[in-house]
Amino acid sequence: MSTEVVVLLGTAATIGFVHTLIGPDHYLPFIVLSKARSWSTKKTVLITFLCGLGHVLSSIVLGFAGIAVGIAVSRLEIVESLRGEIASWVLIGFGVMYTAWGIRSAVRNRPHTHFHAHEKGEGHTHEHGHVGEHGHVHDTKARRLTPWALFIIFVLGPCEPLIPLLMYPAATGSVLDVMVVTSVFGVVTIGTMLGVVLVLRSGLARLPLGPIERYAHALAGLAILTSGGAMKLFGL
Numbered sequence: 001m002s003t004e005v006v007v008l009l010g011t012a013a014t015i016g017f018v019h020t021l022i023g024p025d026h027y028l029p030f031i032v033l034s035k036a037r038s039w040s041t042k043k044t045v046l047i048t049f050l051c052g053l054g055h056v057l058s059s060i061v062l063g064f065a066g067i068a069v070g071i072a073v074s075r076l077e078i079v080e081s082l083r084g085e086i087a088s089w090v091l092i093g094f095g096v097m098y099t100a101w102g103i104r105s106a107v108r109n110r111p112h113t114h115f116h117a118h119e120k121g122e123g124h125t126h127e128h129g130h131v132g133e134h135g136h137v138h139d140t141k142a143r144r145l146t147p148w149a150l151f152i153i154f155v156l157g158p159c160e161p162l163i164p165l166l167m168y169p170a171a172t173g174s175v176l177d178v179m180v181v182t183s184v185f186g187v188v189t190i191g192t193m194l195g196v197v198l199v200l201r202s203g204l205a206r207l208p209l210g211p212i213e214r215y216a217h218a219l220a221g222l223a224i225l226t227s228g229g230a231m232k233l234f235g236l
Contacts, residue, residue: 005169005174005177005180005181008165008168008169008177008181009180009181009184011165012165012181012182012184012185012188013184013185013188015161015165015185016161016184016185016186016187016188016189016192017188017189017192019159019160019161019189020188020189020192020193020196021192021196023230023231024226024227024230025088025091025157025227025228025230025231026052026055026189026192026193026196027048027193027196027197027200028223028224028226028227029091029150029223029224029227030044030047030048030051030150030193030197030201031197031200031201031204031223032204032219032220032223032224033146033150033220033224034197034201035201035204035205035216035220036102036216036217036219036220037146041198041201044197044198044201045194045197045198047147047150047151048193048194048197049190049194050151051150051151051153051154052154052189052190052193052194053186053190054151054154054155055154055155055157055159055189056159056162056182056185056186056189056190057186058083058155058156058157058158058159059080059158059159059160059162059163060162060166060182060186062076062079062080062158062163063076063162063163063166063167063182064166064178066163066167067166067167067178076163076167077160077163077164080158080159080160080163081158081160083156083157083158084157084158084160084231085232086156087153087154087156087157087158087231088228088231088232089228089232090152090153090156090228091153091157091224091227091228091231092225092228092229092232093228094149094153094224094228095221095222095223095224095225095226095227095228096221096225097221098146098217098220098221098224099218099221099222099224099225100221101217101221102215102216102217102218102219102220102221103215103218105214105217105218106214106215106217106218109214157231159185159189161185162182162185165181165182165185166178166181166182169181
């Protein structure tokens with residue numbers, strides 16, 4: 001393995017780590033949805049891994065397609081930029097819809113008091129909400145659709161730094177170098193996503209939400225919306 005390729009591997013690992021860490025869209029949606037939807041650690045890891053894999057593979061496929069037909073790096077980067085625009089707007093739209101659904105769910109689950117009379121004039125009061133009684137079907141649909149929505153968003157989302165990393169070894173005619181570089185970038189990117197998600201998820205689980213627990217979905221939607229906004233405004 002040449003010195004140039006070793007340097008390229010180090011660059012791929014560094015860029016994969018930094019690119020993921022500074023982009024909240026790579027991990028924040030999984031953290032807040034894991035909390036709001038009470039996902040197990042296993043389910044959180046699986047969904048994060050599959051979304052990360054789709055995120056990286058989509059750019060790899062695009063890169064290899066560009067290499068096969070001889071498309072210049074600048075043109076591939078334009079395509080990746082367009083994918084980034086689409087992904088950011090889809091993430092924003094998903095955040096808006098999830099926030100709206102979360103607010104509606106919180107309002108429907110607003111605790112209220114009932115008085116129950118018993119014999120001899122005695123009685124008692126108690127508080128409860130109605131989401132568990134009336135919202136089961138809709139909540140089940142949301143549970144099923146949410147991971148798929150995330151997966152589609154992440155497949156659309158580009159890995160812009162991967163394109164030039166792919167093209168350099170490809171220009172030397174080494175297919176093996178291309179595969180090694182992309183593998184290192186992918187492993188570091190997905191590994192960083194999983195590490196950040198698990199660490200921050202663990203910290204969030206220790207926070208007592210108390211009365212705002214019923215707003216968990218709305219807050220998750222706002223966090224996703226913020227991630228999409230950061231992706232759109234700052235290109236993170």
